[in-house]
Amino acid sequence: MGDLAGTLGTAVGVFVGTNVDDIIVLTVLFLSARASGRPRPWQIWAGQYAGISVLVALSAVAALGLTIVPDRWVGLLGLIPFALGVRGMIGAIRTRGQEDLPNPAVATGLVSVMAVTIANGADNLSVYTPVFRAIGLGNTLVTVAVFAVGVAVWCAAGSWLGSHRRIIDVVQRFGHWIVPAVFMTIGAVIVIESGVLAHAVGR
Numbered sequence: 713m714g715d716l717a718g719t720l721g722t723a724v725g726v727f728v729g730t731n732v733d734d735i736i737v738l739t740v741l742f743l744s745a746r747a748s749g750r751p752r753p754w755q756i757w758a759g760q761y762a763g764i765s766v767l768v769a770l771s772a773v774a775a776l777g778l779t780i781v782p783d784r785w786v787g788l789l790g791l792i793p794f795a796l797g798v799r800g801m802i803g804a805i806r807t808r809g810q811e812d813l814p815n816p817a818v819a820t821g822l823v824s825v826m827a828v829t830i831a832n833g834a835d836n837l838s839v840y841t842p843v844f845r846a847i848g849l850g851n852t853l854v855t856v857a858v859f860a861v862g863v864a865v866w867c868a869a870g871s872w873l874g875s876h877r878r879i880i881d882v883v884q885r886f887g888h889w890i891v892p893a894v895f896m897t898i899g900a901v902i903v904i905e906s907g908v909l910a911h912a913v914g915r
Contacts, residue, residue: 719851723858726843730836731866734760737832738870740894741819746874755822757867762822763829764863768856771840775852792831794899796824800892819895831899 741756751759796819819825844852 715851716854719847719854720858722843722847723855724862726839726855727859727862730839731833731862734829734832734866735870735873736894737828738866739873740891741825741828742871742874744819744891750820751822751825753871756825756870759819759822759825760829760863760867761860762826763833764859766826766830767833767836768840768859771837772844772852774837774841775844791899791903793828793895794903796828797892797895797897797899801889801896804889804892828895 738756738760741751742753745751745753745756819828843855847855
């Protein structure tokens with residue numbers, strides 16, 4: 713019983729510690745959904761689960777000693793949200809001055825939500841992999857179950873944070889600038905903090 717409690721506690725700590733920034737992404741996605749109808753809430757939930765599942769699967773494979781993507785290049789995934797943000801910003805610039813405000817959505821469907829989730833959690837691989845390797849199969853399955861519950865809690869929290877009327881009104885008015893800027897910032901932070909630029913320059 714004590715081992716199970718310890719595994720549960722560790723799993724909760726690992727999930728929260730590696731996915732705090734996901735709250736920001738989810739809140740922006742749910743705000744966009746309420747302001748423009750895209751992406752749809754079910755796509756956010758499904759995309760989040762699919763993205764986390766991919767990260768867990770890659771970590772499990774790496775824990776077995778099979779590294780698919782070298783750690784030093786994982787940070788390049790940050791280019792995904794950055795590119796989505798750039799695309800949204802270009803659309804906002806092109807429609808500047810028009811009466812009809814452009815759609816603030818940057819991630820507009822399940823696939824793009826999943827891609828952003830994977831990119832934002834790419835650095836989690838370096839945490840999940842040694843954890844899975846150390847705790848064994850049984851405790852890994854318990855940890856994955858905790859992660860599944862954690863994703864539901866995170867999505868619910870993001871939905872709640874993105875449900876405030878005043879914030880939605882702001883996103884409806886200025887979201888075509890705010891949402892792309894947030895995604896560009898997230899992408900830039902992922903790339904910079906990963907150290908991939910320094911590695912590329914140093915080659």
